[in-house]
Amino acid sequence: MPHTLKSAVHSELIIKKSRFIGCVQPMTDRASAQAVVDVLRAEHPGAAHVCWALLAGGQSAAVDDGEPSGTAGRPMLDVLRHQDLEGVLATVVRYFGGVKLGAGGLVRAYTDSVAQALLHAQKVERRVMVELECTLPYAQEGLLRREVESVGAQLVDVAHGSQVIARVQMPQPEAPAFITRLNDLTQGRIGWLNGGAPPMR
Known part of the structure; x- marks a missing residue:
């Protein structure tokens, strides 16, 4: 039985001077997710990237937002899938610290940002x-x-x-x-x- 989250939970990681601000939260559809991402962009004008992944049936999405293809949105989506979640949005705001992480480092950073937030999230049974x-x-x-x-x-x-x-x-x-x-x-x-x-x- 898929689960969703009771409320939004945040995480923050510093990796080689880059700051990754993660968030997982319940979300019903892509339009609502896009609205949340737009607010994050406005709140973090100095951020290099606002990457996100949505697991919501036919409206799922994985967005790298300028990071190398497949290094952000897809790994974030995979974390949500492995946790058997549905109706959940994961976002990670990255402030670039001047040190490149490489493709493998980026995948780990975005994966860890979502995984850290989920450690503290309360899962609830999703009722259709x-x-x-x-x-x-x-x-x-x-x-x-x-x-x-x-x-x-x-x-x-x-x-x-x-x-x-x-x-x-x-x-x-x-x-x-x-x-x-x-x-x-x-x-x-x-x-x-x-x-x-x-x-x-």
Whole structure:
């Protein structure tokens, strides 16, 4: 089961006068990761490189930011993969100290920066959420609300038209049983619009 991180954790290494400031943090998608990297660039205008790696399903990335190809982003991504992480961004800000490290030295430096931060990070089980959308008669709205509350799901939105249209968010593994139970309780008067597809980000 993949894990993500509870919160951001930092590390700092000095290697042959170069300063490597590492950070690992939970991250859902590439656009959010890019925004974090942009902030780091603004906060560290004197840095030589801001390298990063994102492990987030189809939106994963490995960026060397001017370091020799394959010496920063890819090794950072490999560390995240080896730790069975998902939904995690690793960033390393490098201030160049005047001494070149060579390709092997760079790989070790970026790998160690991420690994050091992960040593202190708290991992949490990653729960994939889905969003269910359904329609049902007005008379069944109270029933739906009670069932949502009883399983600890979240009622994201309720709209009232010719029928009640509701959106419910819950952990993916629990969705099939929830759908079956509501089908039974409403005697089939509930209609499912998306069948439990993961919510669009």
